[in-house]
Each structure stands twice: as C-alpha cells, then as structure tokens.
Amino acid sequence: MQSAISKIKHAKRIVVKVGTSTLTYSTGRINLRRIEQLSRALADLSHEGREIILVTSGAVGVGMSKLGLAERPKTTREKQAASAVGQSELMSIYGKLFGEYGCDVAQILLTKNVIEDEKRKNNAITTFNTLLEWGVIPIVNENDAISTEEIEFGDNDTLSAMVACLVQADLLIILSDIDGLYSADPHKSEDAKLIDEIDEITDDLFRIAGGAGSSRGTGGMSTKLIAAQRVMENGIPMIITNGQRPAVIYDVLDGKRVGTLFNGKRQEV
Ligand code: GLU
Numbered sequence: 001m002q003s004a005i006s007k008i009k010h011a012k013r014i015v016v017k018v019g020t021s022t023l024t025y026s027t028g029r030i031n032l033r034r035i036e037q038l039s040r041a042l043a044d045l046s047h048e049g050r051e052i053i054l055v056t057s058g059a060v061g062v063g064m065s066k067l068g069l070a071e072r073p074k075t076t077r078e079k080q081a082a083s084a085v086g087q088s089e090l091m092s093i094y095g096k097l098f099g100e101y102g103c104d105v106a107q108i109l110l111t112k113n114v115i116e117d118e119k120r121k122n123n124a125i126t127t128f129n130t131l132l133e134w135g136v137i138p139i140v141n142e143n144d145a146i147s148t149e150e151i152e153f154g155d156n157d158t159l160s161a162m163v164a165c166l167v168q169a170d171l172l173i174i175l176s177d178i179d180g181l182y183s184a185d186p187h188k189s190e191d192a193k194l195i196d197e198i199d200e201i202t203d204d205l206f207r208i209a210g211g212a213g214s215s216r217g218t219g220g221m222s223t224k225l226i227a228a229q230r231v232m233e234n235g236i237p238m239i240i241t242n243g244q245r246p247a248v249i250y251d252v253l254d255g256k257r258v259g260t261l262f263n264g265k266r267q268e269v
Contacts, residue, residue: 011170013051017160020061021177022243038246043101051132055160062086083144109143161227175243180260228262235264
C-alpha cells in the first residue's frame with residue numbers, strides 16, 4: 001500500500017490552482033515576479049515528465065486593474081465585461097512566460113453546463129488529454145464573460161476540484177494567500193495552529209473556515225473545503241499551501257510537510 005506522501009511524490013497528473021490574491025499585489029496590479037516564478041516551476045515540472053494543468057483566477061482582477069476599477073464588480077454584466085478585458089491579458093502574460101521556459105500553453109474556459117452535459121464533458125476530457133499528450137499546459141478559467149448564475153461555478157476552488165475529477169488527476173494543489181487551514185482564524189487568534197492533515201471534512205472544519213475571501217478574489221477557506229470534499233470523494237489528495245513562494249510546489253512534490261494535506265478517501269484501500 002502506497003503512503004499518501006509517496007503518492008504525492010509520484011503524482012504524474014497535477015492540477016494547480018492559483019487565486020487572484022496570489023497573482024496580484026494589494027494595489028490590484030499584476031504581480032509579474034510571482035507569475036514568472038510560478039510559470040518557471042510549472043514548466044520545469046512539465047519538463048520532468050509530469051502533466052500539469054493550471055487553473056487560474058485573475059480575469060476579473062486583471063480586468064479591474066486595466067480598467068482602473070477600484071472595487072470588484074458586483075453585477076454580472078460588469079463582471080463579465082471586466083473578465084473579458086482581463087482574460088486575454090492574463091493569457092498573454094502566461095503565454096510569454098511559459099514560452100520563455102520552453103512550454104506551450106492552451107486556454108480552456110469552462111462553464112458548469114459543460115461539465116453537466118455528458119457529450120460536452122467528454123469533449124473537454126478529450127481536449128485535456130490531447131493537450132497533455134502533446135506536452136502543452138492547459139490553462140483553465142471559468143468562462144466568466146458568458147457565465148450567468150445558472151451556469152457558473154462561482155469560484156475557482158470549485159472549478160479546480162471539478163477539473164481534477166474530470167481529468168482524474170493524481171493531485172490537486174491549491175496555492176492560497178495563507179499557509180493552509182488553521183485551527184482558528186490566525187488573523188484573530190494567537191493560538192491558531194496550522195492543521196497538517198485532514199482525513200474527513202466535518203461541520204467543525206466548516207465552522208473554523210468561516211466565509212470570507214479577499215477583496216480581489218472570491219474564495220475563502222470554505223470554498224476550499226468544498227473543493228477538498230469533492231476531490232477526496234474521488235480518491236484525489238489535495239494540498240492547500242501558500243502561493244507567496246511558488247517554488248513551494250517543489251517542496252510538496254519532494255514529500256515535505258507543507259500546508260494542509262487532505263487525504264483522498266480511496267487512497268488507503
Ligand atoms: N474566474 C474568476 C476570475 O478569473 C475568479 C474566481 C475566483 O477567484 O475564485 O477572476
């Protein structure tokens with residue numbers, strides 16, 4: 001029986017999710033240094049023979065920055081328009097940086113109704129598999145420009161879990177602006193301790209996680225727990241760790257204890 005750490009070290013197909021607060025400065029402008037480090041690490045893992053899928057937020061955030069909007073748009077119409085401005089900018093930055101490290105990227109924009117429709121879902125799976133076969137890194141976001149409430153995932157934590165299940169990934173890594181899940185809110189309580197490992201998502205964890213996201217992104221800890229629940233049910237382990245230093249991904253794959261590990265349920269069978 002393979003241990004959780006050994007499974008992670010040998011993970012071949014890896015979904016990495018990065019949020020807006022990791023990709024942008026508090027000024028709202030894009031953090032090029034961080035995106036450069038992230039692209040470099042992921043390109044390197046791809047060269048090593050791993051299959052990497054990046055789920056990125058930032059379309060709305062980068063759009064806001066380009067348009068000079070001080071606050072995240074609240075109406076669907078404004079969110080859609082801002083994302084259309086930001087998404088192309090985001091892809092052009094990723095294309096340039098991954099290209100510098102010898103990797104091709106592809107854009108895949110999803111909506112919930114793609115995943116719910118068997119035929120479209122299978123088409124998406126085939127596209128992912130073909131790109132990965134070619135050594136291309138699929139970069140996924142929600143298709144915010146056309147997403148309305150009925151067809152939207154709403155947050156990229158959920159989207160990344162759906163993608164991990166869709167492509168039957170070996171591991172989901174969520175890069176956040178915090179080290180992992182704490183026993184209490186670390187901004188409020190000095191006694192808050194990082195939880196290393198979680199085998200089961202309980203109501204207690206949801207209570208600890210609270211609701212809040214940042215002003216630039218949408219997710220908080222609770223969307224991450226929902227994501228964890230989904231992948232764990234499918235036997236896929238998930239790690240939440242701090243994306244401030246994107247090279248932390250190497251530590252994860254070296255089997256070092258970083259962040260919070262959510263064990264996939266079917267792992268030990
Ligand atoms: N799809 C949104 C964007 O690109 C992000 C959603 C999220 O932050 O979870 O801005």
